[in-house]
Amino acid sequence: MPFKKLHPHLQEKLAAQDMSTPTAFESKAIPVIKSGANTYCTAPAGSGKTTSLILTTLQRLKFKAVGKAPRAVVLVENKEKALELYDKFLVYTLHTPVRVYVGHEQLHVDVQKSEIFMGIDILISTPKAMNKLFLMEGVPVSELKIFSVDDAEFLVQQSAYTALLSITQSIKKCQYVLYAEELKPKLKRFEEYFMEYARKVQIKG
Numbered sequence: 001m002p003f004k005k006l007h008p009h010l011q012e013k014l015a016a017q018d019m020s021t022p023t024a025f026e027s028k029a030i031p032v033i034k035s036g037a038n039t040y041c042t043a044p045a046g047s048g049k050t051t052s053l054i055l056t057t058l059q060r061l062k063f064k065a066v067g068k069a070p071r072a073v074v075l076v077e078n079k080e081k082a083l084e085l086y087d088k089f090l091v092y093t094l095h096t097p098v099r100v101y102v103g104h105e106q107l108h109v110d111v112q113k114s115e116i117f118m119g120i121d122i123l124i125s126t127p128k129a130m131n132k133l134f135l136m137e138g139v140p141v142s143e144l145k146i147f148s149v150d151d152a153e154f155l156v157q158q159s160a161y162t163a164l165l166s167i168t169q170s171i172k173k174c175q176y177v178l179y180a181e182e183l184k185p186k187l188k189r190f191e192e193y194f195m196e197y198a199r200k201v202q203i204k205g
C-alpha cells in the first residue's frame with residue numbers, strides 16, 4: 001500500500017478526503033516514481049494520474065520550503081489546466097510552508113520572473129510561458145529535482161514539443177515523469193533526449 005509509505009502530512013490529507021485505498025494505477029506508479037526513475041505513466045482518465053503527480057511531487061520535496069529556486073516543475077497544456085492543477089495542489093499544501101506558483105502566457109513574463117525570484121517550491125506552467133522564462137533566465141534550475149507533465153498528449157503539437165525540448169536542454173540533472181492516456185510515438189521519442197532509461201507504468205482501460 002503506497003499511501004502508507006508517504007509523508008505523514010500526505011497521509012493526513014488523503015484521510016481527510018476519505019482516500020484510504022490507492023487505485024490500481026497509483027499502486028503501480030507511486031513506488032516507481034518515488035525510486036527516482038524517469039517514468040512514462042499511461043492510464044485511462046480517472047485512474048489517478050493527477051493525484052499520483054501531486055503526491056509524488058510533494059513527497060520528493062518533503063513538504064518543506066527550501067531556498068528560492070523551484071525544486072519541482074509541472075507542465076500543462078494551457079492557463080485553465082494550470083489554474084485547475086493549482087487548486088488541486090492547494091488541497092494538500094494549504095497551511096504548509098510549500099510555495100506553489102502558476103505561470104502562463106497571459107501573465108507578463110517580467111511579472112512572473114520577479115515573483116519567481118521571491119522564492120517558490122513548485123512551478124506550474126505552460127510550455128510556451130516556461131520557455132520564454134528560460135530564455136530570459138527567469139527560472140533558476142540548479143535545485144530542480146522533478147519535472148512532470150500532466151495530460152501530456154498536448155505535446156504532440158509541434159510548438160509545445162519544441163518548447164519542451166528547448167527547456168530540457170537547460171536542465172542538467174532531473175527526474176522526468178510524463179502522464180498520458182496513451183504513449184503516442186511522438187512522446188516516446190523523448191527517450192532520445194531527456195527520458196533516458198525511462199520506466200513505463202501502464203494500466204489499460
